[in-house]
Amino acid sequence: MCLALLVHGLALCAGVLGLMLLARPWSNLFVPLGGVVLLLLCVAARPRPSEEPExxxxxxxxxxxxxxxxxxxxxxxxxxxxxxxxxxxxxxxxxxxxxxxxxxxxxxxxxxxxxxxxxxxxxxxxxxxxxxxxxxxxxQFLGQAIDTLAAWGQAARPLSIGNLGRGTPADHSFPCLGCRSSSRCSGCRSCCSPGPASCCGW
The missing domain is CATH 3.30.2010.10 (Metalloproteases ("zincins"), catalytic domain)
Incomplete structure (x- = not known):
């Protein structure tokens, strides 16, 4: 929890410092660029509410x-x-x-x-x-801190974006325990209709 609080605090400080750099007179081009970068780091830490179930x-x-x-x-x-x-x-x-x-x-x-x-x-x-x-x-407080660190790490290594997912198996299917079929399916969609709730007899 303390580490998450530190991450959120750093993000807030980055946003404030970025605004200060953009508001002050620009002595060179690196001042506004630094301000924009700090603001982007702050934006990466913005709250992201959980989605409703599909x-x-x-x-x-x-x-x-x-x-x-x-x-x-x-x-x-x-x-x-x-x-x-x-x-x-x-x-x-x-x-x-x-x-x-x-x-x-x-x-x-x-x-x-x-x-x-x-x-x-x-x-x-x-x-x-x-x-x-x-x-x-x-x-959510802890998860957003982890997401923020992941976003910062991705920004620090932009070339790694193309390597994401390498070595990950493409088949995400699993044995459908709720179906009478012995075949593998992805979320009951291939062997049941209209969906998981009906195939499991709810």
Missing amino acids: RLLERERFPALHKLSDRVAAALGLAPLDGIGVSADFNANYRMSGWRRRRHMELGSPLMAVLSADELTAIIAHEISHGANGDPLRV
Whole structure:
């Protein structure tokens, strides 16, 4: 947390110093160039809110899941979630999305396919408890500091942009645990229709 605070502080100082360099009389060309560079370093550290889940499960189509989420949230002293999303990841997460800080939980269809009812309740309670503990704010604060350092590192080595992704396997598919098909698919899209939620029988 201290390192993240240091990174954000450096970014703020860079922005202030950049404005000061641009505002003062320019004795040579390097003064405005230095000011622009410092401002760009500050811009790289700008807040970047999390995106909403790509696919949201409507309350009307999945009432049991939403009612379970509402009961868990009420037990933790929280308001109902603003939305529940589904993904093709073997994972689950809780996030505060957008500038309006809307609270979303995203559930991976492969994970949900292998959970019992009690395990599902435990997963939902675990994810919603992140909101009660204020974890998304801390994670976003730390994550933005990491993103800022990555952006600064990329700016310091612009020639490395062309090497990004080398050696990374192009096949990101995985066994679809929620499907009856034994073939590999990318997020249930190739063997199920219309998507992960339907193939896992939610």
